[in-house]
Amino acid sequence: MPKTAVVALGGNVLTLEGQSGTYVEQELNALHMAETVCSLRDAGWNVVLVHGNGPQVGNLAIQQEQGEPLVPQQPLFCLGSMTQGQIGSILTLALRRVGGSRIPDVASLVTHVVVEADDPAMDRPTKPIGPFFDADQATLLANQRGWSVAEDAGRGYRRVVPSPEPTRIVEAGVIKTLVDSGVIVVAAGGGGVPVVRQDKGYTGVDAVIDKDYAAQQLATALKADALVLVTGVERVLLDFGTPQQRPVREMTAEEAERHLGDGQFPEGSMGPKVRAALRFIRNGGEAAVITTPRLVQASLDAEAKADADVGTRIVTSRTQVGATR
Numbered sequence: 001m002p003k004t005a006v007v008a009l010g011g012n013v014l015t016l017e018g019q020s021g022t023y024v025e026q027e028l029n030a031l032h033m034a035e036t037v038c039s040l041r042d043a044g045w046n047v048v049l050v051h052g053n054g055p056q057v058g059n060l061a062i063q064q065e066q067g068e069p070l071v072p073q074q075p076l077f078c079l080g081s082m083t084q085g086q087i088g089s090i091l092t093l094a095l096r097r098v099g100g101s102r103i104p105d106v107a108s109l110v111t112h113v114v115v116e117a118d119d120p121a122m123d124r125p126t127k128p129i130g131p132f133f134d135a136d137q138a139t140l141l142a143n144q145r146g147w148s149v150a151e152d153a154g155r156g157y158r159r160v161v162p163s164p165e166p167t168r169i170v171e172a173g174v175i176k177t178l179v180d181s182g183v184i185v186v187a188a189g190g191g192g193v194p195v196v197r198q199d200k201g202y203t204g205v206d207a208v209i210d211k212d213y214a215a216q217q218l219a220t221a222l223k224a225d226a227l228v229l230v231t232g233v234e235r236v237l238l239d240f241g242t243p244q245q246r247p248v249r250e251m252t253a254e255e256a257e258r259h260l261g262d263g264q265f266p267e268g269s270m271g272p273k274v275r276a277a278l279r280f281i282r283n284g285g286e287a288a289v290i291t292t293p294r295l296v297q298a299s300l301d302a303e304a305k306a307d308a309d310v311g312t313r314i315v316t317s318r319t320q321v322g323a324t325r
């Protein structure tokens with residue numbers, strides 16, 4: 001029975017820092033990610049890809065604003081579904097191009113994720129979307145357009161929107177059926193389209209769910225063997241951004257919890273990744289990995305030698321002596 005990895009891919013991996021988000025940029029960046037997924041397939045893993053959409057959904061929201069009054073704006077949750085189509089298509093094309101006959105079918109699934117209507121996060125915008133601005137531009141845009149803006153992990157200012165906790169993946173059952181039959185599935189993109197339960201069915205709410213938390217929910221629901229959080233840094237760093245910063249090769253759940261409690265990982269960047277990894281382990285998962293596309297394969301190798309070039313592994317119990325550096 002092949003193992004299953006749920007791989008979360010940051011929106012910032014598709015639109016790199018300094019890029020504006022053209023189609024060609026995203027297409028090229030997706031090819032790198034496709035190489036990683038194809039190597040995982042070659043190593044016998046079933047793969048579910050959960051992509052971010054922060055840069056893309058924010059760009060789309062600006063395009064919507066510019067379109068007024070010629071065409072009506074669509075709600076934010078609906079823009080989330082549009083980015084699932086956009087990025088799902090880019091990833092599918094990249095996988096087919098890189099994988100050719102090596103890979104089976106690829107399916108990108110519009111996915112809805114249930115949130116609670118009374119989640120306090122709905123009144124507290126925290127999720128950065130769209131382009132980066134300097135402080136003056138951000139203040140101007142906030143005044144002109146009624147945006148909430150905030151500083152994003154030392155990289156500049158961005159629009160921020162509510163980001164409630166995902167509680168259930170509506171399409172988890174069909175995703176499992178596809179994965180079990182060997183299909184590479186792109187699902188819960190952008191954290192999923194946020195919906196709340198109604199008497200009959202669901203209705204969308206204006207928010208952007210954190211894709212790392214949605215990926216964890218999905219990984220737990222699928223009883224996946226690994227949760228892989230792909231981002232722009234090879235390893236999680238302790239004392240990030242200080243002269244004392246140092247990489248972590250392996251953290252037990254207890255250590256991850258302690259470092260989170262000590263405020264080592266900022267909300268809106270590394271915090272959700274470490275918390276998602278921790279939740280996966282606490283809900284029965286074996287190992288979670290945080291790294292760049294280049295090191296995914298090696299990082300999933302639990303037997304990797306102590307000096308191997310790997311990312312950060314979050315595990316139930318220590319596998320390597322002296323692995324936390």
Ligand SMILES: Nc1ncnc2c1ncn2[C@@H]1O[C@H](COP(=O)(O)OP(=O)(O)O)[C@@H](O)[C@H]1O
Pocket residue numbers: 009010011012013052153230231232233235236237238239240264265266268269270
């Ligand atoms: N403790 C830390 N260790 C490593 N990177 C950190 C840490 N704290 C903040 N970061 C920053 O967080 C970024 C990852 O978060 P983000 O860019 O939001 O992720 P995503 O790839 O999902 O878009 C890293 O590239 C790094 O700049």
Ligand SMILES: NC(=O)OP(=O)(O)O
Pocket residue numbers: 009010011012051052053054055128190191208209210211212
């Ligand atoms: N939805 C989401 O978490 O997107 P990013 O990973 O791009 O921030």
